[in-house]
Amino acid sequence: MIKNSSLITEKVKDFSLQNIENIHGFFMNFQNRYSGDNCLLDVEFIIKDKEKQWISCFRFYNPNRIHFESGGIYHQLSLQIYDISDRGWENKKYEVIDYEDDTLHFYCTDIEVISVREIL
Structure with a gap:
């Protein structure tokens, strides 16, 4: 489901989405590629392990219908990602939500x- 997830699992052995504690950064950019326009959403998440913390950047391709609310610099969340490819919706293969x-x-x-980098 998530490409290159081994970058995280090499550092956090029993990684699950519940290890993601909050958002560190939220960046959207638009690119004009050879075959058409693309939108990229890069979200940096804080991941907590037993003794260490990591910042991991997840790239979401062609995001749409984005709803994001934040009350300040600390944005705690409970992340869930659903594979909805069986619904056959155009440009919608995954649904990403804060379920709480x-x-x-x-x-x-x-x-x-x-990317994944340790917070020192």
């Missing part, structure tokens, strides 16, 4: 971990 407070919700075509 509903402060984050969007759809995307692909998900990739692009």
Whole structure:
């Protein structure tokens, strides 16, 4: 489901989405590629392990219907990602939500971990 998730599992052995505690950064950019326009959403999440913390950047491809609410610099969440490809919706393969407070919700075509770094 999530490409390059091994970047996280190499550092956090029993990684699950419940290890994600909050959002560190939220960046959207648009790119004009050879075959058309693309939108990318990069979200940096704080991941907690037993003794360490990590910042992991997840890239969401072609996000749409983005709903994001934040009350300040600390945005706690309970992340869940659903594979909805069986619904056959155009440009909507995954649904990403904050299942407790509903402060984050969007759809995307692909998900990739692009970096993981330890917080010192």
